[in-house]
Amino acid sequence: MTKKVESAWTTGDLLASLECRQKFFVLDVRNRDEFERFRLEGREPLPAVNVPYFEMLELGGQDEMVDSVVACVEQHLSGQLPKDQLILSVCAKGDTSEYVAQGLDRLGYASANLKGGMKAWGEHYATRAVVEAPDLSIYQVSRPARGCLSYVVASDAKALVIDPLRHLDPYLELARSKGFRIEMVIDTHGHADHISGGVALASASHASYHLHPYDAIHPMDVLPATIPYHAIHDSQVFPVGRVELEALHIPGHTLGLVALRVDDRYLFTGDSICIGSIARPDLGGKAESWAPLHGRSLRKLLGLPGSMTVLPGHFSSLAEENDASLFAATLDDLKRRNHGLQILEQETEEGFIRYLLENLPPFLPEYVDIKRVNAGLLAPSEDEASALELGKNVCALSQASKNCKGETA
């Protein structure tokens, strides 16, 4: 029998275990469709079994949940659950999985419950410093379950936030603890995969909010955004304390996508270039006309100094994390490692467009509504917002993201 370990994991414990590749097994007791849509993933796929809790109740046949879990596992699951590693019980909100973890514990398994369940994991944020110096600090604020990345750039106690995600506390808390005043908030583009916190953060911080005007029109509805924003133009400079960020208009993933550079040191690429992948050009429903723009924009970015550190808007897998637990790499490094960029360098313009169009992942219908929310055309409740954002983003080309799996930093 294995030794007993602590019985409750916070989402922070979970992230630490995924990052250090601790071996553990997942027993997920949510409905089958919820499991298919959004499951725990580490650097490599995690071994898991999905048995909805109501199936455990029926299979176990006892009145009480824990008794049913014990009977169900003894009679039906014992062959599938390892005795030599920890079993993490997971459900939607962390209540039912607590009974499951208790049942496993009673049977002598090393057992833990994920507190808050998949809802809490989906809303877990991690903040890490890319650089911390008096003239320039950059923090990467990530939502690991969703593969979303955002940034706080600070200098002389003034801060600019790039692509803030839906929950504002991580940014407000960072600003409080470091003594920054958030003066500007920029969305690099109108996001399709997640609800932006941009307008709300700007409002909460008395900061200005900036977006390229081409992304202030919903591409499918062809309706103007109702959110208040300042229009970004190509080459616009945003001063933050002792540094400046310069906007580069790089249409393709969206028509109004901008990258932001801090002199020759840092390049915030939005979704255009990620570590293992490049952006898909079809989320506005106009893949064939946007793909050539995307190719030209990527070539423009590849013309920048190769020593610049790329800070992307997304990742597809924790395997893209570097040794400092950051999603960051130099442009030269990405020219060698990023499949999409390799194709870009090898192919003609037409060949690259063909590659883009042949590798489009499935289009999620939620993405049309998320763009509406971000333009202020739709106002979801908290439950609806959470449902729209369920699961990992698919903003990257499928071939590119497939290719980066198995690669390790």
Add this chain to the structure above:
Amino acid sequence: MNQSFDKLLDARGLNCPMPLVNARKEVGKLEPGQVLKIIATDRGSVADFQGWAKIAKNVELIGQETESVDGANVYTHYVKRTG
């Protein structure tokens, strides 16, 4: 929905899995043909009662409805014991 029922289970305020665990116990006490009405505030109960009714023996989900009461949703499920 004007569904008649034989017994009422108030599971408001209870988190998953208790609405379903308690409903399952109460349905077991009914006679075949009788209906249990469950009222719950747990949003997940909607999909869970559907999934449960599909696999449980002698149980049929004959209706579900959602209504907003003072700004909070209340989910009602009607479960019939069939055998």
